[in-house]
Amino acid sequence: VMGVAAEVKGQLPVGFLVLKAGVERDGAEIVAEVVQMVRDQIGPVAVFKKAAIVGRLPKTRSGKVLRATMRKIADSEDYKVPATIEDPAVLDEISEALRTIGYAN
Numbered sequence: 333v334m335g336v337a338a339e340v341k342g343q344l345p346v347g348f349l350v351l352k353a354g355v356e357r358d359g360a361e362i363v364a365e366v367v368q369m370v371r372d373q374i375g376p377v378a379v380f381k382k383a384a385i386v387g388r389l390p391k392t393r394s395g396k397v398l399r400a401t402m403r404k405i406a407d408s409e410d411y412k413v414p415a416t417i418e419d420p421a422v423l424d425e426i427s428e429a430l431r432t433i434g435y436a437n
Contacts, residue, residue: 333380334399336406336435346406346435347383348426359385384429392416402426406435 335343349366363383370380390398393416404411405427413420430436 334403334406336403341379344382345378345380346430346433347380348389348402348429349383349385350388351385382433384433386425386429388422388425390422390426391418393418406430408435408437 333345333347336346338344347366349362351362355362362385366383367380370378374380390401392398392414398414398417401411401414401423405423413423417423427436
């Protein structure tokens with residue numbers, strides 16, 4: 333989960349879900365369950381409403397998730413591909429997933 337720019341609230345949480353191998357369920361159903369679980373456990377104050385299912389997350393060779401780069405993609409800002417990224421192609425996958433939920437225009 334990371335924060336993306338929002339006009340009224342400053343930032344809103346957006347989640348990325350990486351499913352276990354062999355999961356055959358509908359993606360929309362999984363996202364709805366996760367959103368409901370957050371609302372049940374944390375409360376509506378969390379304002380968690382959007383998530384996307386992705387195959388993998390962009391990581392550095394040492395295993396750190398590139399949240400700042402993902403945030404820039406979501407906010408439609410210019411970004412540089414970090415030299416330490418494990419696989420630059422994953423950023424295109426993240427961009428596509430964000431477009432499906434209304435970000436990264």
